[in-house]
Amino acid sequence: MGKVTGFLEYERLEEGYEPVPQRVKNWKEFVIGLNVEQSKTQAARCMDCGTPFCNSGCPVNNIIPDFNDLVYRGRAEDWANAIEVLHSTNNFPEFTGRVCPAPCEAACTLNVNNDPVGIKSIEHAIIDRAWSEGWVKPRPSKVKTGRKVAVVGSGPAGLAAAQQLARAGHDVTLFEKNSRIGGLLRYGIPDFKMEKTHIDRRVAQMQAEGVVFRTGVLVGALPKDSKVTNDARETVAPDQLKADFDAVLLTGGAEQSRDLPVPGRDLDGVHFAMEFLPQQNKVVAGDKVKGQIMATGKHVIVIGGGDTGSDCVGTSNRHGAASVTQFELMPMPPEQENKPLVWPYWPTKLRTSSSHEEGCEREFAIATKEFVGDKGKLKALKTVHVQWVNGKMVEVPGSEREYKAELVLLAMGFVAPVASVLESFGVERDARGNARASTDFTGGYKTNVEKVFAAGDMRRGQSLVVWAIREGRQAARAVDEYLMGASDLPR
Numbered sequence: 001m002g003k004v005t006g007f008l009e010y011e012r013l014e015e016g017y018e019p020v021p022q023r024v025k026n027w028k029e030f031v032i033g034l035n036v037e038q039s040k041t042q043a044a045r046c047m048d049c050g051t052p053f054c055n056s057g058c059p060v061n062n063i064i065p066d067f068n069d070l071v072y073r074g075r076a077e078d079w080a081n082a083i084e085v086l087h088s089t090n091n092f093p094e095f096t097g098r099v100c101p102a103p104c105e106a107a108c109t110l111n112v113n114n115d116p117v118g119i120k121s122i123e124h125a126i127i128d129r130a131w132s133e134g135w136v137k138p139r140p141s142k143v144k145t146g147r148k149v150a151v152v153g154s155g156p157a158g159l160a161a162a163q164q165l166a167r168a169g170h171d172v173t174l175f176e177k178n179s180r181i182g183g184l185l186r187y188g189i190p191d192f193k194m195e196k197t198h199i200d201r202r203v204a205q206m207q208a209e210g211v212v213f214r215t216g217v218l219v220g221a222l223p224k225d226s227k228v229t230n231d232a233r234e235t236v237a238p239d240q241l242k243a244d245f246d247a248v249l250l251t252g253g254a255e256q257s258r259d260l261p262v263p264g265r266d267l268d269g270v271h272f273a274m275e276f277l278p279q280q281n282k283v284v285a286g287d288k289v290k291g292q293i294m295a296t297g298k299h300v301i302v303i304g305g306g307d308t309g310s311d312c313v314g315t316s317n318r319h320g321a322a323s324v325t326q327f328e329l330m331p332m333p334p335e336q337e338n339k340p341l342v343w344p345y346w347p348t349k350l351r352t353s354s355s356h357e358e359g360c361e362r363e364f365a366i367a368t369k370e371f372v373g374d375k376g377k378l379k380a381l382k383t384v385h386v387q388w389v390n391g392k393m394v395e396v397p398g399s400e401r402e403y404k405a406e407l408v409l410l411a412m413g414f415v416a417p418v419a420s421v422l423e424s425f426g427v428e429r430d431a432r433g434n435a436r437a438s439t440d441f442t443g444g445y446k447t448n449v450e451k452v453f454a455a456g457d458m459r460r461g462q463s464l465v466v467w468a469i470r471e472g473r474q475a476a477r478a479v480d481e482y483l484m485g486a487s488d489l490p491r
Contacts, residue, residue, distance in 0.1 A: 002072035006044030057107025097124030107344035138208035155183025157456025158251035160472030220424035264371025269378030304411030314355030
């Protein structure tokens with residue numbers, strides 16, 4: 001809690017944005033975080049609500065009232081304690097403080113009939129000050145267990161698991177098929193939302209804690225025609241990994257993008273979002289990308305209304321697209337949710353991102369019928385509006401239309417991890433193609449293959465960064481318990 005009466009005295013204070021004309025000229029973060037005094041005022045709004053639903057709304061169960069109260073107290077030592085409270089549940093608050101949709105705020109008690117506490121902005125302020133003050137330091141284990149663990153995949157789940165296992169005293173090697181660490185954080189999230197220096201300094205911290213990073217190494221195999229980002233120069237067989245390590249934790253992403261098999265799909269100009277976004281991130285990092293997919297001067301259609309689609313919009317605007325239009329299959333949600341009906345759960349409502357504000361037309365309840373080309377190049381696409389009748393999608397007669405388009409980006413989500421990776425380990429999959437493993441307190445995250453575990457998108461399917469961190473932490477405890485018979489790692 002903050003100030004008992006604070007929610008009556010202070011209004012919610014939002015983080016600021018740099019002006020659109022300025023921010024679209026570069027790839028830097030443009031969010032202006034709260035300063036110390038602003039954070040104190042925001043934290044003061046955290047009321048003594050008795051049952052803090054924000055804790056359960058947060059996938060990693062951040063102890064939100066506690067760090068809010070410490071920020072409200074305002075002394076330097078209170079802020080230092082606040083980062084300790086935050087780190088006790090979340091290994092990487094600099095990631096979640098930037099890219100989490102903040103389900104904790106939807107669950108805030110104030111959100112019943114007021115604006116919720118700006119929990120995400122407070123988290124952002126705590127970790128940024130902690131880095132600037134030098135409060136974030138390596139925590140190497142004082143005692144080594146002699147056990148070796150391989151973590152496959154360096155996204156948020158893999159990073160969280162590797163850090164926890166290293167701190168438990170195990171020798172951890174993290175394998176990544178791409179040339180840099182970070183997974184989706186590195187290659188899927190644009191730099192204007194999260195600059196990659198945040199990943200780099202965590203990698204440095206983890207190296208100091210004993211984690212060994214091996215980049216450019218593919219574990220298992222990818223299909224020959226796979227469009228998954230892959231910079232691997234070396235391949236390691238699963239059997240070799242199982243022979244060399246006492247436990248293996250699979251934390252790869254749900255990298256199999258959902259496709260749109262309509263006429264004209266093979267035209268030049270139709271691409272997956274995860275072909276488009278990683279290329280730009282590589283260029284920002286200083287890599288040379290041959291034949292980069294560019295939106296410059298083109299009429300761009302983004303198919304898919306989620307976060308990945310929004311990232312495509314922001315990237316296209318920075319390329320200098322002639323126009324950007326985003327399609328969403330579902331009808332436009334209400335601008336305001338029915339709070340008595342849905343609180344404290346995550347509501348369905350219209351969300352306008354910063355990328356939308358930079359310039360974007362949005363079309364709802366629309367389906368693509370055909371991609372139209374000329375001499376193999378995309379020129380347009382044909383659409384029809386749809387409505388939902390008894391749970392079934394029905395086309396609206398007479399609503400057909402043709403949109404001009406030289407670039408279409410498919411951002412319709414991800415169906416599953418790459419099947420060949422799981423098959424190479426002999427891991428059983430569930431009906432959705434994910435690794436079959438439970439989250440039980442005892443024996444959780446263990447697959448059908450001896451000493452092989454799975455967590456993150458590899459196990460649960462596409463999800464949030466914060467859910468990946470949670471699964472990585474919990475899987476680390478499961479692996480530690482498997483190796484040692486018991487574990488002191490938090491779950």
